[in-house]
Amino acid sequence: MSTEARLELGPSSLTDALYESIRKRIVNGEIPQGEKLTEVRLATEYNVARPTAKAALERLTALGLLRRTAHKTAVVPVLDEAEIRDLFFSRMTIEKAAVSALAATGEVPADAARAQVAIEYAARDRLFENQVEADIAFHTALVAAVGSRRLTRMHELIIGEVHLTMGQYQAHRKAAPTTVAEEHAAILEAIQQGDSSAAADHLAYHLEQAQGRLLSTLSGD
Amino acid sequence: MSTEARLELGPSSLTDALYESIRKRIVNGEIPQGEKLTEVRLATEYNVARPTAKAALERLTALGLLRRTAHKTAVVPVLDEAEIRDLFFSRMTIEKAAVSALAATGEVPADAARAQVAIEYAARDRLFENQVEADIAFHTALVAAVGSRRLTRMHELIIGEVHLTMGQYQAHRKAAPTTVAEEHAAILEAIQQGDSSAAADHLAYHLEQAQGRLLSTLSGD
DNA sequence: TTCCTCAGATTGTTAGACAAGAATGCACGA
DNA sequence: TCGTGCATTCTTGTCTAACAATCTGAGGAA
Structure with missing residues (x-):
C-alpha cells in the first residue's frame, strides 16, 4: 500500500469519501486478503482524524468487507468454501x-441492459476489472429495478462480499468471455416474456455456475 | 421521556448498551413516532459523550429504527402503507x-417452539408487549435456525422495522389471541412434515394476514 | 402575504488524552 | 530445548473541548 492517498472531494461527507475509497481498494484486490487495517494507519495515510477512519471501518465491517471484533484490528476477510456457499444461498x-417480480411486470430494466453491453465490451477487450464491475452492476440493476428499498438494502449487504470474492479469485477468467453474457441474456429474455419461474430458473442456473467457478478456483489452483 | 436514564452494564461496550436501551424504548413505543432524537439530548440523558450517542444513532439508523440525513436530526419514522407493503414484501x-430450507431438513427449531409457547402465555394473560416480543422471537428463531449468517443479518435489517410498526399500531390486539398461534402452528407442522412448499404457503398466508391487520389499523381507527 | 436574511441549533470533523483489552516477545523454569 | 507466564506495546473504546458547516425557524422588509 502506498504511504499516501487522496480523496475525491465529490461526496459531501468526508467519511463517505474515505469509505468509498477504501471500499474500492478492497474489492479491486489492491488491499489483499488478510491485510490488517488499523485506525491510525488509515487516519495517517488519508490525513483524517481517527474517529473518521473509525466510522469508515465500521461501515465496511457492516457490509462484510472487513471483519473485526472488539479491541481487535480490522482485517480483509478470506471467504472459505462454506462462506461462499452461504453467500450464494443468500x-x-x-x-x-x-x-420473479420483474418478470411479473415484463419490463427489462434499462440499467441492466446497459450493464450487459458493458460486460460484452469488457470481455472483448480483456478488461477483467471492468468485467467484474459490470457484472456487479448488472445484478444490482436487477434488484434496484424492483423498486423495493428494503430488498435493495439487503442486497447491498451481501453484494459487496460477492464483489470482494470475485476480485480475489478472479473467477471470471475461468469462464469463456461470452458465457456470462449468455447466461445474463437468458434471464433478461425470460423477464421480457413475463415468465417468472423461467426467470428464476435461469438466474438460479447462472448463480450456480458462478459459484462453481469460484469454488473450483478456490480448490483448483 | 424521563430526564434521566440508566444503562445496564451487561454488554461490554458502552455503545452497545446505549444502542440496546434506545432500541427497546423505540420498539416499545416509549419514544413515539415522529420524536426527534438529537445527539446532545441522548448524551445528556445517558451521561455519555456525544460521539458515543452518535454511534448508537447511526446503528439504529442502519436498522431503519431511525431516519436521518446529513446534518439533520434523527427521527423515529412513521411507516405509511406503501412502506409497510415494501417491508412485508422483503x-x-x-x-x-x-x-423452505427448514422443511428440507424436517427439524422444527427448538427456539421457535419455545417462542410459540411464550406467545400462548402472553395471549392468555393479555400481556400485549410480551406477545409482540414473542412473535418477533418466533420469526427470528425460524430464520436463525437455517444457520445462514447472511440470511440472518438481512433479516435483522428489516425485523426491527416490523417490531417498531407492530408496537406502534398494536396490531395484535385486532387478532383473536389464538389466531397468531394457530397460524404459527401450521407453519411448524409443515416444517416437521418436510413439506417445503406447504411451509412457504402457510408462512405467506400468515404474513399476509399480519400485514392486513396492520394496514386496517392504519386506515381504520 | 410572501420572500429573504440572520441567529440559534445541530451535526461533521478535528485534536488530544486516558483507560482497557489484545498481542507480542522475552525471560525464566522444567 | 521447549513451554509457560509476565510485562511491554499496540490498538481500540471512550471522553472532553472546540471549530466549521449546515439546517431550521423566527423576524423583518417588500
Whole structure:
C-alpha cells in the first residue's frame, strides 16, 4: 500500500469519501486478503482524524468487507468454501425474488441492459476489472429495478462480499468471455416474456455456475 | 421521556448498551413516532459523550429504527402503507426461503417452539408487549435456525422495522389471541412434515394476514 | 402575504488524552 | 530445548473541548 492517498472531494461527507475509497481498494484486490487495517494507519495515510477512519471501518465491517471484533484490528476477510456457499444461498434468495417480480411486470430494466453491453465490451477487450464491475452492476440493476428499498438494502449487504470474492479469485477468467453474457441474456429474455419461474430458473442456473467457478478456483489452483 | 436514564452494564461496550436501551424504548413505543432524537439530548440523558450517542444513532439508523440525513436530526419514522407493503414484501422473501430450507431438513427449531409457547402465555394473560416480543422471537428463531449468517443479518435489517410498526399500531390486539398461534402452528407442522412448499404457503398466508391487520389499523381507527 | 436574511441549533470533523483489552516477545523454569 | 507466564506495546473504546458547516425557524422588509 502506498504511504499516501487522496480523496475525491465529490461526496459531501468526508467519511463517505474515505469509505468509498477504501471500499474500492478492497474489492479491486489492491488491499489483499488478510491485510490488517488499523485506525491510525488509515487516519495517517488519508490525513483524517481517527474517529473518521473509525466510522469508515465500521461501515465496511457492516457490509462484510472487513471483519473485526472488539479491541481487535480490522482485517480483509478470506471467504472459505462454506462462506461462499452461504453467500450464494443468500444472494440467490434475494435475486430470485427480484427477477420473479420483474418478470411479473415484463419490463427489462434499462440499467441492466446497459450493464450487459458493458460486460460484452469488457470481455472483448480483456478488461477483467471492468468485467467484474459490470457484472456487479448488472445484478444490482436487477434488484434496484424492483423498486423495493428494503430488498435493495439487503442486497447491498451481501453484494459487496460477492464483489470482494470475485476480485480475489478472479473467477471470471475461468469462464469463456461470452458465457456470462449468455447466461445474463437468458434471464433478461425470460423477464421480457413475463415468465417468472423461467426467470428464476435461469438466474438460479447462472448463480450456480458462478459459484462453481469460484469454488473450483478456490480448490483448483 | 424521563430526564434521566440508566444503562445496564451487561454488554461490554458502552455503545452497545446505549444502542440496546434506545432500541427497546423505540420498539416499545416509549419514544413515539415522529420524536426527534438529537445527539446532545441522548448524551445528556445517558451521561455519555456525544460521539458515543452518535454511534448508537447511526446503528439504529442502519436498522431503519431511525431516519436521518446529513446534518439533520434523527427521527423515529412513521411507516405509511406503501412502506409497510415494501417491508412485508422483503420480509416474505427472507422468511419464505427460511421455512423452505427448514422443511428440507424436517427439524422444527427448538427456539421457535419455545417462542410459540411464550406467545400462548402472553395471549392468555393479555400481556400485549410480551406477545409482540414473542412473535418477533418466533420469526427470528425460524430464520436463525437455517444457520445462514447472511440470511440472518438481512433479516435483522428489516425485523426491527416490523417490531417498531407492530408496537406502534398494536396490531395484535385486532387478532383473536389464538389466531397468531394457530397460524404459527401450521407453519411448524409443515416444517416437521418436510413439506417445503406447504411451509412457504402457510408462512405467506400468515404474513399476509399480519400485514392486513396492520394496514386496517392504519386506515381504520 | 410572501420572500429573504440572520441567529440559534445541530451535526461533521478535528485534536488530544486516558483507560482497557489484545498481542507480542522475552525471560525464566522444567 | 521447549513451554509457560509476565510485562511491554499496540490498538481500540471512550471522553472532553472546540471549530466549521449546515439546517431550521423566527423576524423583518417588500
